[in-house]
Amino acid sequence: MSRIGESRPFIPVRIAVLTVSDSRDRATDRSGDLLEERITRAGHVLAARAILRDERAEIAAQLRAWCADDGIDAILTTGGTGLTGRDVTVEAHRDVYEKEIEAFGTVFTHVSMAKIGTSAVQSRACGGVAQGTYLFALPGSPGACKDAWDEILERQFDYRHMPCNFVEIMPRLDEHLRRK
Template sequence: MRPIDDSRDFIPVRIAVLTVSDSRSLAEDRSGDVLAARIEAAGHVVACRRILPDERAEIAALLRDWSRDAEVDVVITTGGTGLTGRDVTVEAHRDVYEKEIEAFGTVFTHVSMAKIGTSAVQSRATGGVANGTYMFALPGSPGACKDAWDEILAYQLDYRHRPCNFVEILPRLTEHQRRK
């Protein structure tokens, strides 16, 4: 049961989508399309959308830029979370995180196990926070993006979700920077 409290107003968040791929263009970006469609269908805003190659420094630089952009509340990347030599998205995310949301990867693995069995161990999905911005790294398959959005992010990015959600604590992510 995932309770939605209808007495609370929905609060849309602004989400940037990054596809990490050495070979895809926006026209061929099925995973990015899945995420953008779900984000908009949920009532949120796709703030930006880009594709970058599997280059750790480039990915980290864009994550830092988006984390400092007042028009971006959440960043979702797709691709580069596997085990091959070119899969560097997780490392780029961790270069930027101030805090890692360890349970995100655990919950994603649990969701994936129900769909793909033990093949779920090959994913290194991760989540974290930097500069008051949530960041999530998802695998590059459309199915994995659907699963992560439908089973986790759709609820955690909905202010009405109870007992708690990411949106209600979003204003507090930078409270340590305001203290004197």
């Protein structure tokens, strides 16, 4: 089972947070605030934070810009993962991904089922990798962001988490770009 390897050092991850919403601003962005608090409390670095409207091209452009930034290791977006016509965050993420982390959505659904039952089917949370950067699209509710961080991402962004975690393979995420 999973555990913390006490002999391993903690390695801070530089994480950017993007809120996708047509109605939220900095003063009303509870999900972005929650993620910022969780990230810094865990000992990681908030590398960037922004809010964008539900516009697929703009979201994808911001994701690509942050993926190209050497000061950002991971990106968490919140909002735009539902089923309505304006929910385009998942499509924007998939425009950017080089590889999708299919199990993230599955594990998130499992976690959500324990909290909200069959309503979990309405989320399209997803994860992937691009340019050596992790990207995760989380629902817009603070409860869903809390569940994703507390039950999945906090452990996977902790190098001490055993038997494996995202941090230990970070140096190899873009190895295909370095081949000669």
